Amino acid sequence: MSCIEQLEYEILLQGASFKESGEYIKKHFSEWFEVEPGYRLFDAHLIGVPPVVLGVEGEDVIFPYVKPCRGTFLLRAKGPEEIAKLRARKKKR
Amino acid sequence: MTETEGKTALLLLGCPQVPVQTSVAIHLCDQLRERGVTPVIAGTGSARKLIEVADPKRRYIGEILDLDDCIDAIAEKQRDFDYAYVFIHNDGGVSYAGTLSAISRARLVGIVYGEHADETAALITFPCEVVATKATHNPMPIVVKLGRVLP
Numbered sequence: 001m002s003c004i005e006q007l008e009y010e011i012l013l014q015g016a017s018f019k020e021s022g023e024y025i026k027k028h029f030s031e032w033f034e035v036e037p038g039y040r041l042f043d044a045h046l047i048g049v050p051p052v053v054l055g056v057e058g059e060d061v062i063f064p065y066v067k068p069c070r071g072t073f074l075l076r077a078k079g080p081e082e083i084a085k086l087r088a089r090k091k092k093r
Numbered sequence: 094m095t096e097t098e099g100k101t102a103l104l105l106l107g108c109p110q111v112p113v114q115t116s117v118a119i120h121l122c123d124q125l126r127e128r129g130v131t132p133v134i135a136g137t138g139s140a141r142k143l144i145e146v147a148d149p150k151r152r153y154i155g156e157i158l159d160l161d162d163c164i165d166a167i168a169e170k171q172r173d174f175d176y177a178y179v180f181i182h183n184d185g186g187v188s189y190a191g192t193l194s195a196i197s198r199a200r201l202v203g204i205v206y207g208e209h210a211d212e213t214a215a216l217i218t219f220p221c222e223v224v225a226t227k228a229t230h231n232p233m234p235i236v237v238k239l240g241r242v243l244p
Binding site for chain 1: 107108110137160164165167168183184185186187188189191192194195196216218219
């Protein structure tokens, strides 16, 4: 997942569990999507417990990023193309 | 020829923070080989080094993969395994097991250990066989339970 580490991102949550990260997205963002683990986002396969929740706000995607030793980080990064892909899936709530 | 002969098993190692991981992984490789199953290890850099140093002539271990490269290969359907054993002692380990439950067709087993093994095992909400024990330094409680989830 090094490609995600090369993005310009903001850390919204650190030290939360994977489940709490998904709940945070649903609580704080009006547009969110559920995808399967392994979904390709920013050229990386997402790690997580199904379903993986992704948020959208403006041109930003909010997504969990799991590191084996350090747990889940909730990141926010610009991704208009990723948002278009998510909306095209039409699997919103 | 046994039913398991020629099959493959992935051992997915997480952060090696809890000492039992390395010895249980090598022990599991031995048990799998006894059954004709070829073990393949994927793990973080530190987890891989611990394993390689402990078995320098590779009498028990075999192929070793980078954790993310392994997930990529399975997700892209370039590779899969008959069995997958995920070593879990934290939320991150549960997430990796959850990922395998979605992308792999392997029989999935979570080996849960560490001080908070019961709480960690409760986070496994997807199809996955689980063996859980509070072992941290002494691998024997896990080794005893491994028999339940061997092929």
